[in-house]
Every structure is written in C-alpha cells, then in structure tokens.
Amino acid sequence: MNRVKRTLAPYLLVLPGGLWLLLFFVVPMVTMFSLSLQQGDIVNGYVFTGHWQTYVDAITNYQTQLIRSLVYGLITTVALVVMSFPVAYWIAFYGGKRKSTYLFLILLPFFVSFVLRTISWRQILTDDGMLLHPLKEAGLLSPGFHILGTSYAVIFGLVYNFLPFMVLPIYVALERIDPRVVEAARDLYAKPLTVFRKVVFPLALPGVFAGVLMTFVPASSDYVNSGVLGSSSTTMIGQVVQAQALANSNYPMASALSFFLMAVLLTGVFSYARVLGTEDVMNAAAR
Amino acid sequence: MTTQTLTPPATAATPAPRRRFRLTGERAMFAYTWLIIAWLVVPILIMIAFGFNNPKGRYNQTWQGFTLKWYKDVFAISDLTSALVISLGIAVISSLLAGALGTGIGYALGRYRFRGADGLNLIMFATMSSPELIMGISLLTLFVSAGIGLGAVTITIAHVMFSISFVSTVVRARVITLDRSIEEAAADLGASPWTTFWKVTFPIILPAVFSGVMLAFALSIDDFVVTNFTAGTTVTFPLWIWGATRVGLPPQVNVMGTLIFAAGILIAVVTSLRSRSKAKRD
Numbered sequence: 001m002n003r004v005k006r007t008l009a010p011y012l013l014v015l016p017g018g019l020w021l022l023l024f025f026v027v028p029m030v031t032m033f034s035l036s037l038q039q040g041d042i043v044n045g046y047v048f049t050g051h052w053q054t055y056v057d058a059i060t061n062y063q064t065q066l067i068r069s070l071v072y073g074l075i076t077t078v079a080l081v082v083m084s085f086p087v088a089y090w091i092a093f094y095g096g097k098r099k100s101t102y103l104f105l106i107l108l109p110f111f112v113s114f115v116l117r118t119i120s121w122r123q124i125l126t127d128d129g130m131l132l133h134p135l136k137e138a139g140l141l142s143p144g145f146h147i148l149g150t151s152y153a154v155i156f157g158l159v160y161n162f163l164p165f166m167v168l169p170i171y172v173a174l175e176r177i178d179p180r181v182v183e184a185a186r187d188l189y190a191k192p193l194t195v196f197r198k199v200v201f202p203l204a205l206p207g208v209f210a211g212v213l214m215t216f217v218p219a220s221s222d223y224v225n226s227g228v229l230g231s232s233s234t235t236m237i238g239q240v241v242q243a244q245a246l247a248n249s250n251y252p253m254a255s256a257l258s259f260f261l262m263a264v265l266l267t268g269v270f271s272y273a274r275v276l277g278t279e280d281v282m283n284a285a286a287r
Numbered sequence: 288m289t290t291q292t293l294t295p296p297a298t299a300a301t302p303a304p305r306r307r308f309r310l311t312g313e314r315a316m317f318a319y320t321w322l323i324i325a326w327l328v329v330p331i332l333i334m335i336a337f338g339f340n341n342p343k344g345r346y347n348q349t350w351q352g353f354t355l356k357w358y359k360d361v362f363a364i365s366d367l368t369s370a371l372v373i374s375l376g377i378a379v380i381s382s383l384l385a386g387a388l389g390t391g392i393g394y395a396l397g398r399y400r401f402r403g404a405d406g407l408n409l410i411m412f413a414t415m416s417s418p419e420l421i422m423g424i425s426l427l428t429l430f431v432s433a434g435i436g437l438g439a440v441t442i443t444i445a446h447v448m449f450s451i452s453f454v455s456t457v458v459r460a461r462v463i464t465l466d467r468s469i470e471e472a473a474a475d476l477g478a479s480p481w482t483t484f485w486k487v488t489f490p491i492i493l494p495a496v497f498s499g500v501m502l503a504f505a506l507s508i509d510d511f512v513v514t515n516f517t518a519g520t521t522v523t524f525p526l527w528i529w530g531a532t533r534v535g536l537p538p539q540v541n542v543m544g545t546l547i548f549a550a551g552i553l554i555a556v557v558t559s560l561r562s563r564s565k566a567k568r569d
Contacts, residue, residue, distance in 0.1 A: 255425075
C-alpha cells in the first residue's frame with residue numbers, strides 16, 4: 001500500500017499543474033493551428049476547410065512587416081550581445097562583494113511597468129521633449145530633426161527593454177568559469193586577448209545562447225516598442241497580429257500569422273542551436 | 288560565488304606595461320557598466336520626477352513647477368484606481384495559484400524520477416521561451432472557440448499558466464540541493480512521511496516557494512501582452528496606461544508607478560537583508 005502511494009506521489013503532485021499547462025498552453029496552440037485553417041466569421045461560426053490560402057495571403061500581404069520584424073530582432077540581438085558582454089564580464093570578474101548589488105541595479109527597470117518605461121522614453125525623445133528641445137534651441141540640431149517614429153527609436157526601445165535578459169545569462173556563464181582555467185592560460189603565456197578569445201568567450205557561449213533565445217524571440221514579436229516609439233513606417237508583425245485579432249476579429253489570419261512567425265523563430269533558434277552544438281544548448285536551456 | 292581570486296595574479300613574471308593596460312581596461316569597463324546602469328535608470332527617474340510636475344495642459348512632458356497635489360489626488364481618477372485594484376487582485380490570486388501548482392511540479396521533478404518527466408520539462412521550457420504574443424493569440428482562439436467570455440477570470444487563467452514554469456524551476460532548484468539525510472533522520476526518529484514533509488522538508492523549501500510566488504506576482508502585475516489578448520473589456524493597470532498613451536498620461540500614473548517601484552525595491556531589499564542575516568546565523 002505504502003509502495004503504491006510512493007509511486008503515485010509524483011503523479012499526484014504533477015497532475016494539477018500539468019493539467020493546467022496542458023489545457024491552457026498545449027490545447028490553445030492546437031486550437032490556434034486549427035483555426036488558421038478554418039473559414040468563417042465570429043457571428044456565423046468557423047468551419048474547418050483546410051484553407052491554406054490564409055497562410056499564402058498572410059505571407060504575401062505582410063512580408064514587409066515580417067522581414068522588418070526579423071531584421072529589427074536580429075539588429076537588437078547583435079547590439080545586445082556587444083553591449084551586455086562587458087557589463088556581465090566586469091560584474092562577474094571584478095564585482096567582488098558587490099556582485100549582487102550590481103545585478104540588482106541591472107534589474108532595477110523591472111520594478112517599473114514595461115509599458116510605462118517605454119512611454120517614459122517617448123516623453124524624453126519626443127520632438128519638443130527634454131532631449132531634443134534644448135539641442136534645437138542651441139542650434140545643434142535642425143528644427144525638423146526627430147527620433148520618434150524612426151526605426152532607430154524602435155530598435156533603441158527594444159535594446160533598452162531587453163538588456164537585462166542578455167546581461168544575466170552571460171553573467172551566469174562567466175561566473176561559473178573556474179578562475180584556475182584562466183590562470184592556467186596566463187601561465188602558458190597567453191596574451192589577455194588570446195585568453196579571452198580562446199578560453200573565456202568559448203566558455204561563455206552557452207550564456208550567450210541563452211541570452212539570444214531570451215531576447216531574439218520576444219524582440220522580433222514585440223509590438224509595444226514599435227507601437228509607442230515607432231510610426232506607420234516601422235510597423236512590426238506583432239502590431240499586425242494584434243490588429244487582426246483585436247480590431248478586425250480576423251482570427252484565422254491572426255492565427256496563421258502567429259503560427260508562421262513561431263515556425264520561423266523556432267527554425268532560426270534551432271539552426272543556431274545546431275551550429276553551436278546541441279549539448280551546450282541543452283545546458284543553457286536547463287539553466 | 289567566490290571569484291575575487293580572479294583579479295590579475297600580479298606575479299613578477301607579468302611585464303609592467305601589460306599590467307598597466309589591463310588596469311585601464313578594467314577602469315573602462317567599470318565606467319561603462321555604470322553608464323549602462325545610468326541609462327537603465329533614466330526613464331525611471333523621469334517617471335518619478337514628473338509625478339511632482341505641475342503641468343498646465345494635458346501633456347505631462349515639460350517641467351512646469353513642483354507640486355505634491357498628485358500624491359494627494361492619486362486615486363482621483365476612478366477608472367485608473369479600479370484598473371490598479373483589478374491588477375493587484377489578479378496578481379494575488381494568480382501568484383498563489385501558480386505557487387501551489389508550480390510547487391507540486393517543482394517538488395516532483397526535483398525529488399522523483401517518473402514517466403513523463405521529460406515531456407513535462409519540455410512543455411515548461413516551451414512556456415518560458417514562447418513569445419507572449421503567440422501565447423496570447425492562442426489563448427484568445429481557445430476562449431473564443433469554446434465560447435468563454437473574456438475578463439478577469441481568463442486573465443487569471445493565463446497568468447497562472449505562464450507563471451507555473453517559473454515557480455517550478457525555482458522550487459526544483461532548491462529541492463535538488465536538499466540534504467536528504469535530514470529527512471532520513473526524521474524518518475529514523477519515527478516521523479511519518481507526511482509529518483516529515485510538513486515539519487522538515489517544507490520549511491526548508493519555503494523560501495524558494497516564497498520567491499517563486501513573488502516572481503509570479505511580479506510577472507502578473509506587469510504583464511501587458513498576454514493580458515491584452517485575454518482581457519476583453521476588463522482593464523488592468525498596464526492596459527489602462529496603454530489606452531491613455533494617445534491622449535497623454537495623467538501625473539497620477541507617474542505617482543502610482545513611483546509607489547509600485549518603491550514598494551518593489553523595499554520588499555526586495557528587506558528579503559535580501561533577511562536572507563543575508565539568516566545566512567550569517569547559520
């Protein structure tokens with residue numbers, strides 16, 4: 001009796017949460033895929049017709065926004081790796097006793113709502129705002145100069161909002177490096193740059209991968225930054241999906257676009273994983 | 288956590304010029320790190336400052352004088368206040384639910400080997416790495432197809448869904464590092480498995496459960512994307528702000544943002560100080 005109880009224990013513990021994930025994560029994904037192949041409308045109901053044409057329409061009508069989102073996501077991710085590495089490196093190797101304080105400061109933005117932070121940047125960067133107005137008054141910028149509504153503003157917002165997601169995983173990877181490995185490289189007369197290139201960076205790669213995963217996917221599907229800081233010429237696919245789902249109630253189109261986007265993002269992530277070697281990826285994922 | 292040893296091993300073998308170079312590189316990185324921190328803080332400082340601004344018109348973006356009136360009238364906009372109350376309510380309920388469900392999964396994954404654990408791990412990984420946009424749309428299609436009306440209940444369901452994996456991961460990490468000999472000692476002293484769990488194991492993993500619940504609370508109160516798709520006509524705090532962007536934000540939003548920020552910092556500092564003093568005592 002007791003043995004039966006013990007073998008049942010993990011299943012009983014997992015059951016409620018597992019069911020919740022099954023019902024509200026797995027089932028919705030299936031529903032979404034099915035709906036993307038259905039025809040009809042919200043009033044008369046939907047019928048499954050295997051209508052792949054929605055995908056063709058989605059891709060041909062919105063290829064500009066799709067490509068733009070991936071390009072923005074890519075630029076953001078590359079900028080994040082370059083910008084975050086020195087920060088993570090300095091905190092991990094020179095942070096000393098203050099490490100947790102520095103990490104806390106990096107995480108400070110998360111104590112303010114994501115939407116509110118982005119709007120705060122809009123208030124700063126607006127045409128007659130506190131940044132551009134004085135510069136224009138001083139004649140350093142032409143009166144017609146603006147930042148808001150450009151792709152620079154959108155990418156700026158994406159980089160700002162996702163920076164901590166890149167610093168943290170790289171920090172975790174660097175922090176795990178055994179200092180003796182670095183010392184050994186130095187003892188073998190490796191120059192500082194060689195130590196970095198041949199020892200530190202390869203060991204930090206799983207962290208970089210985790211960071212890319214945590215930033216590229218959400219950045220390319222984001223619609224808050226392009227909505228608040230961008231204009232009609234910076235529309236990203238997230239905005240299209242949001243408009244199709246919430247304004248037009250065109251659920252098949254929103255589903256098809258979402259499913260296609262997810263497929264593209266996952267293909268990108270997995271080919272990146274193949275290049276890097278699956279073992280490192282599993283380690284990064286497990287963290 | 289001890290890598291202080293990694294500061295340059297200043298041996299006599301290191302040539303002097305290179306040491307000086309490394310020192311300036313270190314200084315440059317120090318300055319750069321602080322520059323990034325300053326950049327991260329800019330919009331927060333602006334938010335705090337403009338809660339004290341006294342704007343004449345509808346737009347609160349140029350400094351027009353100091354006032355405390357928005358702190359006095361912080362709840363004057365009833366829609367905004369009710370949005371905040373709804374957000375807090377959803378965050379409390381969903382973080383407690385996700386805490387309970389996630390602890391079950393985290394404990395099982397950390398303690399037992401069982402059939403289906405790999406699949407469960409995969410689903411958890413998928414929920415943590417899926418774009419919020421896609422989770423939002425897929426939940427919307429489910430609720431629409433099933434004819435479930437959108438509102439506070441569907442928002443809560445969604446928030447519990449994306450929080451479970453985070454809670455489980457935190458709890459699992461604690462359970463894995465648990466010293467089993469303490470439990471064995473309790474069993475040797477005649478405690479039943481049930482008693483052992485509640486008297487020994489649970490108090491040890493409680494801090495992890497607590498930080499999981501706090502994480503779920505933070506994820507819920509700040510969530511915009513998934514909430515946007517599952518809210519229907521219900522308005523939460525982030526949704527209200529989003530809706531008000533086109534007409535200009537009232538200073539009350541800055542005040543509420545500042546108060547939430549201060550409360551968050553306070554809780555984080557207190558818990559970290561408490562765990563630090565506890566670590567010292569142990």
